[in-house]
Amino acid sequence: MYFSTYQSPFGNIALTATDKGLAALAFQAGEAAIERDLNWQTDEQKFSQVKQQLDQYFTGSRREFELALDPKGTPFQQRVWQALCQIKMGETASYAELAQAINNPKAVRAVGSANGANPIALIIPCHRVIGTNGKLTGYAGGLALKAKLLMHEGAQFKV
Template sequence: MFYSRFSSPFGEILITANEQGVSSLTFVNGKKKAIVPESYVERPEVFSEAHQQLNEYFCGKRFSFSLPLAAQGTPFQQKVWQALQTIPCGQTRSYAWIAKEIGNAKAVRAVGTANGANPIALIVPCHRVIGADGKLTGYAGGLALKAKLLMHEGANFKP
């Protein structure tokens, strides 16, 4: 198990991975604490492709990520996280849209919970999910960071 830190224009990012791929991406100063388990080894070279793609994203040259991912979650969470990856950069969707997309229109609250449990922020773009009324809803990195990310992507939302 490995980790690396990445300095972004929106704050420091902590990335972890295992042999299968990226297992988490967390903004260090977000509401969700970025913690590296003691058994993890700092190996920035393992993350060279992730760092390159993050640089391209923050420079406005990349609109989606193509990295091997290894998020741990329930089958339902995995469905939600896969649906999140279909939201194009610069666009937003509602929790109800995600619920319909995964074939369970009544699971709006469960989708919200799964969205909040997404361990790979930004790469699995949970920040692109907003309320049905166009307003920002919760984000592990905080609403200010969510707004900055959406503005960076040119997305429309109500402040």
């Protein structure tokens, strides 16, 4: 496992990767902060493309990420995370809409749990999920950060 950090306009981000791709991205001020394991290696080359695309995202010149990802999760979580990746920048979806997208409309709560377990924040855009009423719902980085990210992307939501 490899480890690095990235200083974003919205706070410090921890990154981990395997030889297959990015394994985790977490805003360090949030509930999902990553504690570095002493066995993890530092190899900035593993993160150069990630950091370049994050720079582009935060300056507004990138609307989609094109990175090799290696998130660990159950098959159900993987399906939800794939559905999250279909939510375009500037758009939002509800948990119910995500459940429909994975052809399991009764799994709204399970979709919410899978969304919360997403290890690669921002790249797998769990911040784009809001309540059916258009209001912000939980986010591991906190609702203030979620609002900042959605405003940065030009998405509509209710306060």
